[in-house]
Amino acid sequence: MFKASVEYKELRLWTMKHPGFQRERIAEVVAAYFRFVMLSHRWEAMESSLHDIQDKVVFKLKAAGGLVKLQSFCKIARDAGYHWAWVDTYCIDKYNNVELQASLNSMFVWYHYSALTVVYLADVPPSSKSGALAESVWNTRGWTLPEFLAPKIIRFYQQDWSLYLDDNSPNHKESASIMKEMEDATGIDARSIIAFQPGTRDAREKLQWASTRVTTVPEDIAYSLFGIFGVHLPILYGEMKQNALGRLLQEIIAQSGDITALDWVGQPSRFNSCLPADIISYRAPPCLVPSLSEDEIESSVSSLRGAVALESTSKLYQELDRLSPPRFAHRRLHLPCIVFPVTEVRRRSGTDRDEETNTYGVEANGLHDLQITTTHKFSQARRAQQQFLLVRPWDRRLLEHLDFAELPAFADDAESLGNWSESESPLQDSPPISPVEEELDESEFHSRALQLIVRLGQPFSAFLLAQRRGGEYARIASDHHIIVQVKDMAFVHSMMDIRTVMIL
Structure with missing residues (x-):
């Protein structure tokens, strides 16, 4: 098809006139010819498939059902000067499992590199006012989310294939009014939409x-x-x-x-x-739990000086700093935690035993007492035999809040955490020396360890775990976040049970 195109003939003529042609020129022409347009749409009841149009001329087919959509989309692409158009209903052989897998795993990239993505809003009538796009069922579908975020250039078309709000600009992602409407409809801020x-x-x-x-x-x-x-x-x-x-x-x-x-x-x-x-x-x-201001943290740090032993604060800091990231193995989550053993779980009086949820009072070492409401049923016999834990999943980002003026940042993105070596296993007995220990003098290290303790002393979201017969634990779901707080942050030993818990 390329060899039969005007672009190919012009390129051949150009190379004949310029024997010392540049490969870049050829690449530009080829890339321009193969630019493609993608369609994002809500599937309807009368959609056709690849086998209905294969080896046929689209515009010669009888316009009925989903073929009307296909023909209209192809006309939009052709009139915009493009040779190629892609739509999932016709461009994936769903009976070929290898092709289906490859296509679904590649679609985000295809939409990203499209010259244009056309969004067809079948339920938005012609001449609709602002707000109709936000109410379209297209905004409720799972696949349309990546189809909206991935492309650089996008245009919205109404039921009759006229442009939404008569906006004839080349890219609706650059329309302030349309992006504001999409921001309100999706909860995604406009900056993320434009530069996702x-x-x-x-x-x-x-x-x-x-x-x-x-x-x-x-x-x-x-x-x-x-x-x-x-x-x-x-x-x-x-x-x-x-x-x-x-x-x-x-x-x-x-x-x-x-x-x-x-x-x-x-x-x-x-x-x-x-x-x-x-x-x-x-x-x-x-x-989200309330956080202290920097002045409040500094005040709390000052009050802890002399009240907490340097050895205890240093040990806590070192143990947390050396923890490896969470990992999965055979569906089991190996989660680094600060552990607070539960000493008592008692059912609150007044709870109807026929209700789907029950409220329990929970006591744990080192924590203020709390109540949880859950559909989980704690039998009295099991409560006496089964071990329960309240745990604080360890998040390395907590260290980032400390005052590391000249130290490498502990980023939470995949690139930074991907550099952890396999030797830093959550189960190892003797972790390597922390870079923090090597670069801080004793007074600085103690100061930052106290900052960490102050932050650990604030309310946090905890998991309630119940031990199973195999030794691993299971998380007990609650109808709300379980917010707990340590009784006395000066009593550092209550936070010293640091381990990696296996959760199934």
Whole structure:
């Protein structure tokens, strides 16, 4: 087809006139010829497939059902000067499993490198006013999220294939009014929409973006996010939604060391109890607890000087600084934690035994007493025999808040955490010397260790774990975040139970 094109003939003529032609010129012509347009749309009842149009001239087919959409889309692409157009309903052989897997794992990249992405809003009537785009069902679908974020250039078309709001600008991502509408509709700030970068950074925020989306095929709610997080995993239709979402979340945590994906409220997954059963568990904002000002931290540090032994603060700091990132192995999460053993779980009086949820009072060493409400049933016999823990999952970002003026930053992105060596296993007995210990003198080290203790003394979101017969633990889900606080931050020994807990 390229050889039959005007571009090819012009290129041949140019090379004949310029014997010392440059390869860059050829590359430019070829790249321009093969620029392509992508379609983002909501599937409708009468969609056709590849086998309905293969080896046929699209514009000669009888316009009916989904073919009307295909012909209109191709006309938009052709009139804009492009030779190639791609639409998922026709450009993927869904009966070829190898092609289907490759396509689904590549779609984000294809949309990103498209010369133009056309968004067709079948439910937005002609001459609609501002706000119609936000109300379109297109904004509720799982696959349309990456199809919207990935492209650099995008244009919205209404039901009759006229431009939304009659905006004839070449790129609707540069339209302030349309981007403001999309920001309000999706909860994604306009800067992220315009300059989105895939990756595992800010995982919790991206999961919240997807939490309102739905897909026809249950597993697609996870598969549609592979490109957004920059991960490549097998597409295994039939594995069920919890397994698909579990594999995605497992990969996010493994690549980045970011534990914010564990911040959710809802029902636990059968894949792993630390992960949610459904993406909707990320719909609520992440858990935020009040934080101290820098002046308040400095005041607390001053009050602790002399009250806390240097040896204790140094040991706590060193133990936490040497912890390895969380990791998964055989669906088991190896989670570094500060552990507070539970001494008593008692059912609150007045709770109806027939209710789906029950409220329990929980006491743990070193923590203020608290109440939790959960669908989990604590039998009296099991409470006497089973070990329970309240744990603070260790997040290395807590060290970043300290005053490291001239030390390397402890970044939480995948690149930084990916440099941890295999020798720094969570289970090893003698971790290597911390870089912090090597570069700080004793007084500076003690000061920053006290800062850490002050921050650890503030309220935090904890996990309640119950030990299982095999020795690993399971997270007990609550209907709200479990917020706890240490009784006395000067009593450092209450925070010294630092270990990697295996959670199934």
